[in-house]
Amino acid sequence: MSVFSPLISIHDASVHFASESEGVRKALNGFSLDIRPGEWIAVTGSNGSGKSTLAGILLGSCPLSQGRVIPSGRVVVRGVMQHPDAQVLGDTIEEEFHFVLGAIGLPADEFERRQHEALRRVRLPLPASTPIGELSGGQKQLLNIALALAVRPDVLVLDEPTAMLDPDARGQVLEAVREAHRDGAAVVWITHRLEEAAASERVIALNEGALAFDGSPRLFLYGAERPESLERQPSAGPAAPCERLALEPPFVVRTAAALLRRGVPLRELPLHADDLAKAVVPPCR
Incomplete structure (x- = not known):
């Protein structure tokens, strides 16, 4: 099996539950995902x-209402x-x-x-x-x-x-x-x-049973991969994907974003506390 071939492929999966208050609740609806080695x-x-x-x-443990789960051979989960x-x-x-x-x-x-x-x-x-x-x-x-x-x-x-x-x-x-x-x-x-x-x-983000985001942690948490991209945006620029889903970014991400808004340059967009201090560019002397 190639390292690029999925271990498990989920194709157009939907899971619907009967609910007295909502009729049919769609826990997942048309969801697809490949998981690679x-x-x-x-x-x-x-x-x-x-x-x-x-x-x-x-x-x-959860049967599909529609769609398929396709393992690549004998996959141990x-x-x-x-x-x-x-x-x-x-x-x-x-x-x-x-x-x-x-x-x-x-x-x-x-x-x-x-x-x-x-x-x-x-x-x-x-x-x-x-x-x-x-x-x-x-x-x-x-x-x-x-x-x-x-x-x-x-x-x-x-x-x-x-x-x-x-x-x-x-x-x-x-x-x-x-x-x-x-x-x-x-x-x-x-x-x-x-x-x-x-x-x-x-990062895979779900919203009301559907795929809402599939990409890197930085893109999900900041809306960009590099600090220059955020520096060029106005302070009221588009929210990061996590914020659009009403999810609060971690403290490190909120701190880095606040520094950028105040004009403090960063070498990179930090994801962890240990990276935050390293990301701050010291002022020129």
Whole structure:
């Protein structure tokens, strides 16, 4: 398979639900998407835009009303959902791994190796005999990610995986997923936090079940790829795509935009806090 060929293609997908108040609700309507090997895609949008429906389609838990999902051969897809408890089946960490890895028939030594490696990667140094009931919400989410990584998926789907976590746990989740991405997994990270979308290579934005944006994080958050483009626009110029969808840009993006409006030159449009100071051009002496 070529690295340019999609792992999964979604063609003209629609998901319609019957609703007493609205009649037929269109959670997704005519949506298409190609997911290629090694991509990191952030999917965002307001509540009810269709993000979780897309996760369900990719994980096979949400049937289509119309359209097709076409995998390229045998594609392994694993998911991590917003609520950690919803994915817990066993009483201990080891039982959870048996549920997940037992389905693929690994020999005992390979089972032990993958379990140990997955827990190391998410920085969860607990004995395999640890009861699930003793884990915090953040630890359960890290365990869910470890279980997904142990399968070595081609596509890792994460539906708001940090929504209920504190900042430290969010950082651990993000780093664990980055390591899986470095190993070649395609990542579909569904989030309402635009600072998390900024960590991606490609942003997909949904609005009322339809594709509203598909492009780079900078274009989504700033409406431009380079600071010169914004410097040439009047202060009341066109809003960035995220703002047109009523989504507030991250603090770093708002700060950079404010600096540009005040005439402060920037080397580039920063996406992360670490990049903001580097982007500011020092005044000439």
